[in-house]
Amino acid sequence: GAGVSQTPSNKVTEKGKYVELRCDPISGHTALYWYRQSLGQGPEFLIYFQGTGAADDSGLPNDRFFAVRPEGSVSTLKIQRTERGDSAVYLCASSNPGGEQFFGPGTRLTVL
Amino acid sequence: GIQVEQSPPDLILQEGANSTLRCNFSDSVNNLQWFHQNPWGQLINLFYIPSGTKQNGRLSATTVATERYSLLYISSSQTTDSGVYFCAVLNTGTASKLTFGTGTRLQVTL
Numbered sequence: 591g592a593g594v595s596q597t598p599s600n601k602v603t604e605k606g607k608y609v610e611l612r613c614d615p616i617s618g619h620t621a622l623y624w625y626r627q628s629l630g631q632g633p634e635f636l637i638y639f640q641g642t643g644a645a646d647d648s649g650l651p652n653d654r655f656f657a658v659r660p661e662g663s664v665s666t667l668k669i670q671r672t673e674r675g676d677s678a679v680y681l682c683a684s685s686n687p688g689g690e691q692f693f694g695p696g697t698r699l700t701v702l
Numbered sequence: 703g704i705q706v707e708q709s710p711p712d713l714i715l716q717e718g719a720n721s722t723l724r725c726n727f728s729d730s731v732n733n734l735q736w737f738h739q740n741p742w743g744q745l746i747n748l749f750y751i752p753s754g755t756k757q758n759g760r761l762s763a764t765t766v767a768t769e770r771y772s773l774l775y776i777s778s779s780q781t782t783d784s785g786v787y788f789c790a791v792l793n794t795g796t797a798s799k800l801t802f803g804t805g806t807r808l809q810v811t812l
Contacts, residue, residue, distance in 0.1 A: 621798060632788050632802030633745075646799060679743060689733050689792070691800060693745040 592616065594694035596682050602700045603672055611667040611697045613682030619692075621685040622665050624657055627696070628678045636680075639665060672701045704729045704793040706803035714809045715779050723774040723806045725789030733792035734765050735800065736774050740785045748774070748787075779810045 595614040603609050615622050621640055625633035635649040639659045647657075654672075659665040669676055679698050683691040705728040715721055725734075736748040749756050749763040751772065756763055760779075765772040776783060786807050790800040 623799065625800075632790070632805055633800075635799035635801070638798050640798075649799065681745070685798065688750070689798065690735065690747065690750040691790075691798075692747060693737075695742075695744050698743075 594682055594684055594692055596694040596697050598697060600698045604702050605672060605674060607672050609669050609672060611680050613665045613694060615663065615684030616692060619684035619686060622659060623683040623691060624667050625681040626678045627681055633681050674701050677701045704791060704801050706789060706791055706801055708789055708803035708806050710806060712807045717779060717781060717810055717812055719779050720777045721779060723787055725772040725803055727770050727791050730794045731767060731791040732794050734772055735790045736763055737788045738785050739788060781810045784808055784810050
């Protein structure tokens with residue numbers, strides 16, 4: 591079956607601009623996660639949704655980052671006033687009822 | 703928060719060799735997953751193994767939760783095994799966020 595999909599695969603933007611990253615989870619998965627991976631590091635947790643609500647947003651680095659999942663399926667990660675330090679690969683995952691997480695291919699964000 | 707350490711950080715093998723990768727964690731966990739991140743960046747699920755032993759082809763994994771470690775065994779390595787191997791844990795009592803280790807970078811040569 592289809593895995594987690596993310597769009598765009600690459601995004602280049604200028605410092606100060608607004609960006610939106612999209613995630614389509616595996617059909618039927620109610621839990622959705624966003625992670626961020628910097629070069630040479632493991633992924634780091636940003637936010638977790640159970641259904642439509644953010645159950646844990648403790649990993650969001652500051653208030654420029656926001657995520658929504660209005661219908662309990664697709665999620666959008668929004669970054670305002672982007673900074674060069676936001677450059678990273680943003681990964682989305684969803685989990686089955688047993689808790690195993692499956693990751694998408696990621697969006698590589700480059701802030702110039 | 704929970705600390706997750708992986709060893710070795712880097713490993714170079716000749717094709718056909720066997721290897722063992724280790725993951726140590728500092729607190730009790732509800733979940734442990736092993737991933738292979740291929741050269742294109744995709745995280746591929748290898749094992750979901752909070753405890754016990756599992757095998758899948760040339761790969762097997764063992765988690766001893768009471769001693770806070772997990773091992774990933776790769777036998778008869780192939781060049782397609784190259785990439786970074788991550789261990790990730792779900793700390794007891796921290797909802798569902800995975801904490802990843804620092805990874806083991808494996809290169810398999812001909």
